[in-house]
Amino acid sequence: MKYAIKQLSVFIENKAGELSDFTQVLSKNGISIKSILLADSTDFGLVRTIVDNPERAKAILEEEGFSVRFTNVFGVKIEDVVGSFDKVVTALAHENINIQYTYSFYEANIGIFIFSVEQNSFEEAIKILEKNSIEIVSASHFYA
Amino acid sequence: MIWSKEETLPRGELEKLQNARLQETVARVYGNVPFYQNKFKELGITPHDIKSIHDISKLPFTKKQDLRDNYPFGLFAVKQDAVVRIHSSSGTTGKPTVVGYTKSDMDVWNEVMARVFTMCGVNSEDTVHNAYGYGLFTGGLGVHNGAETVGATVVPSSGGFTSRQLLLMKDFGATVLTSTPSFALHLAETAQNEGYDLKNDFKLKCGIFGAEPTSEGLKEEVSRVWGIKYYEVYGLSEIIGPGVSNSCCESKDLHIFEDHFYPEIINPETGEVLQDGEKGELVITSLTKQALPIIRYRTGDITSLDRTPCRCGRTHVRMKSVMGRADDMLIVNGVNVFPSQVEHVLANIDGISLNYQIIADKKGYLDILEVMVEVTEQMPLDSIGALEKLQKDIQAALLNNLYINAKIKLVEPRSIERSMGKAVRVIDKRSI
Numbered sequence: 001m002k003y004a005i006k007q008l009s010v011f012i013e014n015k016a017g018e019l020s021d022f023t024q025v026l027s028k029n030g031i032s033i034k035s036i037l038l039a040d041s042t043d044f045g046l047v048r049t050i051v052d053n054p055e056r057a058k059a060i061l062e063e064e065g066f067s068v069r070f071t072n073v074f075g076v077k078i079e080d081v082v083g084s085f086d087k088v089v090t091a092l093a094h095e096n097i098n099i100q101y102t103y104s105f106y107e108a109n110i111g112i113f114i115f116s117v118e119q120n121s122f123e124e125a126i127k128i129l130e131k132n133s134i135e136i137v138s139a140s141h142f143y144a
Numbered sequence: 145m146i147w148s149k150e151e152t153l154p155r156g157e158l159e160k161l162q163n164a165r166l167q168e169t170v171a172r173v174y175g176n177v178p179f180y181q182n183k184f185k186e187l188g189i190t191p192h193d194i195k196s197i198h199d200i201s202k203l204p205f206t207k208k209q210d211l212r213d214n215y216p217f218g219l220f221a222v223k224q225d226a227v228v229r230i231h232s233s234s235g236t237t238g239k240p241t242v243v244g245y246t247k248s249d250m251d252v253w254n255e256v257m258a259r260v261f262t263m264c265g266v267n268s269e270d271t272v273h274n275a276y277g278y279g280l281f282t283g284g285l286g287v288h289n290g291a292e293t294v295g296a297t298v299v300p301s302s303g304g305f306t307s308r309q310l311l312l313m314k315d316f317g318a319t320v321l322t323s324t325p326s327f328a329l330h331l332a333e334t335a336q337n338e339g340y341d342l343k344n345d346f347k348l349k350c351g352i353f354g355a356e357p358t359s360e361g362l363k364e365e366v367s368r369v370w371g372i373k374y375y376e377v378y379g380l381s382e383i384i385g386p387g388v389s390n391s392c393c394e395s396k397d398l399h400i401f402e403d404h405f406y407p408e409i410i411n412p413e414t415g416e417v418l419q420d421g422e423k424g425e426l427v428i429t430s431l432t433k434q435a436l437p438i439i440r441y442r443t444g445d446i447t448s449l450d451r452t453p454c455r456c457g458r459t460h461v462r463m464k465s466v467m468g469r470a471d472d473m474l475i476v477n478g479v480n481v482f483p484s485q486v487e488h489v490l491a492n493i494d495g496i497s498l499n500y501q502i503i504a505d506k507k508g509y510l511d512i513l514e515v516m517v518e519v520t521e522q523m524p525l526d527s528i529g530a531l532e533k534l535q536k537d538i539q540a541a542l543l544n545n546l547y548i549n550a551k552i553k554l555v556e557p558r559s560i561e562r563s564m565g566k567a568v569r570v571i572d573k574r575s576i
Binding site for chain 1: 528
């Protein structure tokens with residue numbers, strides 16, 4: 001599972017101060033957030049984040065009373081040229097892989113997009129991308 | 145007007161009747177209901193120890209849980225062929241509380257409800273708009289039969305469909321409204337919004353309200369907005385349904401029909417019988433029931449008794465309007481809910497903990513219920529859609545099992561406040 005990044009999904013209530021409660025726990029414990037995505041409904045939200053030490057972050061967050069789970073996601077290098085993101089999405093769509101959500105971040109001059117697919121098509125998605133010569137970032141790239 | 149002569153019996157004669165009927169009831173349960181026979185044996189008593197109504201404190205209590213433990217018909221004292229009606233209320237573990245009636249029980253029920261209507265001045269010239277729920281709940285049909293017994297015209301409208309109900313009340317010329325007090329206010333509010341003139345478009349003269357604890361302020365409000373006299377009816381399905389007691393034209397307190405239902409007030413902690421005027425838990429023994437005779441039933445309702453004469457001429461003891469509950473039962477829009485029932489429903493759903501909190505409040509005049517539930521520390525789901533489905537599933541489970549419509553709020557683990565290390569299960573923001 002070289003490419004499986006352990007993303008933390010954290011349940012938070014939709015009210016003032018909730019996100020900062022979460023980020024303070026991480027910063028106090030010296031955990032660095034590499035990328036973050038927020039999704040919300042009217043009552044609650046989900047924080048999806050990639051951190052440099054997921055196992056430790058999960059243990060600390062649980063201790064602090066957060067509801068946390070790991071979801072395997074993968075990261076793909078995307079050049080800053082027209083069509084590069086489309087190439088990845090189309091390759092997956094062509095093989096009927098459903099992208100659940102995606103989010104991005106930048107390191108110096110490269111962009112990395114994080115993808116979540118259904119967990120049972122994870123391996124297949126990786127194979128498809130490799131076949132299409134798309135560069136996948138190894139999970140260890142993110143960890144401290 | 146008084147419906148039957150038993151209502152004005154001199155106390156001495158009433159007591160003789162109670163003595164005889166209690167002895168019959170005790171013999172009946174001892175001979176026909178193993179549950180009671182065992183309880184009597186445990187206490188070392190036989191029916192011969194019960195010589196008068198004053199011996200009643202020797203008898204064992206019956207609790208709601210006993211009905212559940214003997215689900216469905218374990219406490220019935222007659223065979224199925226003698227049962228003509230079944231009613232039931234919601235319960236834990238999918239097991240409701242079941243009550244049954246013989247033909248003679250139905251006659252008693254019609255009789256006491258006829259006393260109720262007569263006490264409220266209702267007769268064959270009246271049209272009764274009955275907005276209590278029909279079905280397994282005893283409210284709708286109990287009130288219905290009593291109104292027919294006094295010869296009134298009954299409109300069996302049941303609950304819901306507020307606008308249509310107003311139209312029928314106006315067009316059919318209802319003179320009496322029977323419903324929960326909160327529904328009466330909801331009807332009034334809707335009528336005002338729809339441009340009705342409450343005092344002139346309707347012919348109501350009185351209402352007979354019950355099925356939920358009600359503050360004096362709320363009663364006055366119902367009375368004021370509709371311009372009607374407020375009567376209160378009390379009852380519970382385990383005893384018979386509505387028709388255990390009712391307020392008369394002279395008093396806000398409710399006469400208990402004690403030739404059929406014998407009341408006591410006890411200390412809910414110790415079980416000790418309290419004096420007239422002392423506040424405690426109401427306990428009722430049925431004196432004439434055949435299908436489901438019940439001995440010293442713990443109603444859970446807090447009230448007090450008053451045996452002083454009433455100006456209306458009835459000699460039957462009066463109880464104060466119920467002041468609260470001895471247990472943690474909530475009454476939401478007339479439906480009884482125990483936190484333990486909610487807990488049982490939640491226990492069967494994955495992804496949530498058993499840390500929950502029930503918040504009862506009012507929106508307008510109707511009760512609203514919110515259930516806060518903590519998600520587990522191992523977050524069950526990784527999408528908003530799945531979490532929203534979890535919310536809907538919890539809501540549907542509560543509706544299907546307990547007949548309550550609650551808003552579900554998912555919250556973080558350990559976020560529900562604890563008091564002295566113990567979670568506070570119920571926050572009731574409604575004022576009685």
